[in-house]
Amino acid sequence: MRVDVVTIFPEYLSPLSLSLIGKARGTGLLSVDVHDLRTWTSDVHRTVDDTPYGGGPGMVMRPEPWGQALDALATPSSRLVVPTPVGAPFTQATAHALASSEHLIFACGRYEGIDQRVIDHAAARMPVTEVSLGDYVLFGGEVAVLVIMEAVVRLLPGVLGNADSLAEESHAAGLLEAPVYTKPPVWRDLAVPDILRSGDHGRIARWRRDESLRRTALRRPDMLTGPNAPDLDKADRAV
């Protein structure tokens, strides 16, 4: 997968060189280029913003530098991703959809956001995904890009050492994951549930499924319309 990120704060994206994203870049599964939007300005002050038409507080990002950036970076297989509080909520399903793209271009907004014509013009030549991280407002799109990249890159084949982690984690089957434990068996008088040390894989799978359902019902009842009983039974039989 190829990724281009356009921002006025390229250094904000430096974590994209670390940990498993950095490793994926090293193995050639992923290429990432971070670009300074000001490269595509033409005035001496390298201006990227101006006052909003219609009045109001704050500044809006001008369309010209964005237009030139997209002209330079777009290919026939590009998808533009615009983090914005007015976008559709970012979910694991969005991450899967983005993970199947060949080329993602991220546009990081700042100030009051990007002139709407940039998104409208881009949408006429490539797919555009406007996504929100949640119902709150950040200073800019850079942190949103880091979050989206973490969620997307771990879905790319070959990035995770054990692909089973993806099938069993929260949100994979529309549920939250059951509690997890490791050694020692007793810590500060708290014991690991006996069943997890029983070696009975069928019972362990059912315990995890029950805990998963219990946790989801308690914490995220809104998710419980999603799980599909036949799929869950199939997962149990596979153990």
Ligand code: SAM
């Ligand atoms: N005026 C905008 C509004 O009210 O919808 C908020 C602009 S915000 C201060 C600046 C930039 O931060 C946005 O253009 C976007 O790139 C990013 N941003 C802020 N909140 C976000 C969120 N919840 N999800 C994704 N991106 C966000």
